[in-house]
Amino acid sequence: MIRAGVLSDTHLSRPDSQFLRRVEACFADCDVIIHAGDVTALPVLDAFRGRTVYAVCGNMCETSMRSRHSEQMQFSLGPFTIGITHGARLGPDSEDALWRLFPEANCIISGHTHRPACHRYGTTLFLNPGSFRATGPYGAPATYALLEAGDELAARIVTLPLAR
Numbered sequence: 583m584i585r586a587g588v589l590s591d592t593h594l595s596r597p598d599s600q601f602l603r604r605v606e607a608c609f610a611d612c613d614v615i616i617h618a619g620d621v622t623a624l625p626v627l628d629a630f631r632g633r634t635v636y637a638v639c640g641n642m643c644e645t646s647m648r649s650r651h652s653e654q655m656q657f658s659l660g661p662f663t664i665g666i667t668h669g670a671r672l673g674p675d676s677e678d679a680l681w682r683l684f685p686e687a688n689c690i691i692s693g694h695t696h697r698p699a700c701h702r703y704g705t706t707l708f709l710n711p712g713s714f715r716a717t718g719p720y721g722a723p724a725t726y727a728l729l730e731a732g733d734e735l736a737a738r739i740v741t742l743p744l745a746r
Contacts, residue, residue: 583730583731583732584613584614584659584660584730584731584732585611585612585613585614585728585729585730586612586613586614586615586616586659586728586729586730586731587608587609587612587614587615587616587726587727587728587729588615588616588617588618588691588709588711588726588727588728588729588737589615589616589617589618589711589714589726589727590617590618590619590620590640590668590692590693590694590710590711590712590713590714591618591619591620591640591693591694591696591712591713591714591715591717592617592620592621592622592626592714592715593620593622593642593713593715593717594621594622594623594626594715595622595623595625595626595644596623596625596626597625597626597628597629601626601629601715602629604714604724604742605629605630608726608740608742609630609633612633612728613633613634614633614634614635614636614659615630615633615634615635615636615637616635616636616637616664616666616691616729617635617636617637617638618638618640618666618667618668618669618691618692618693618694618710618711619637619638619639619640619641619643619653619667619668619669619670619693619694620640620641620642620643620668620693620694621637621639621640621643621647621651622642622643622644622647623643623644623646623647624644624646624647624650636655636657636664636666637651638651638652638653638654638655638666638667638668639651639652639653639668640653640668640669640670640693640694641668641670641671641694653667653668653671654666654667654683655667656684656687659689659729659731659735660731660732661731662688662689662731662735663684663686663687663688663689664687664688664689664690664691665680665683665684665687665689665690665691666690666691666692667680667683667691667692668692668693668694669692669693669694669695669710670694672692672694676692676695677703677708680692680708681706687706688705688706688707688735689706689707689708689709689729689735689737690706690707690708690709691709691710691711692708692709692710693710693711695710696712696713696717696722697710697712697722698710698711698712698725698727698739699712699739700727700737700738700739707735707737709727709729709737711725711726711727711739712724712725712726712727712739713725714726714742716742723741723742724741724742725739725740725741725742726739726740726742727739727740728740
């Protein structure tokens with residue numbers, strides 16, 4: 583079983599103490615981290631040292647991030663194909679655009695909306711972890727996702743308690 587932590591829209595220039603505490607608490611059991619964009623700056627990814635990290639850049643990322651990470655990628659997680667993009671340029675029918683980007687993927691991950699989503703169309707899992715730092719509209723809570731790849735691919739959205 584491979585357990586991956588999935589997050590998006592961290593919007594940080596460097597990891598602060600609250601972010602580091604959350605990373606440790608949320609992803610302690612994860613060997614893999616998947617960041618669906620708007621990391622903003624490369625130093626944020628340092629919080630995930632020792633783990634395999636798959637990350638894409640988003641519309642708010644700095645040049646340093648854009649020079650090392652593409653806007654979309656596809657990779658294997660165990661026997662499953664994962665497609666990932668931030669999603670800023672997908673348009674109003676974003677899930678249709680995601681299908682076109684990753685027609686062979688078992689799981690398609692995107693961010694950008696700051697709204698968590700986890701559902702299937704047929705056998706394809708669509709996953710948006712929401713905003714890890716509660717930067718969503720209207721006071722939305724901080725969320726992330728846990729993705730497990732074993733005999734099957736399963737995911738769930740986790741809501742973080744309010745920061746103190």
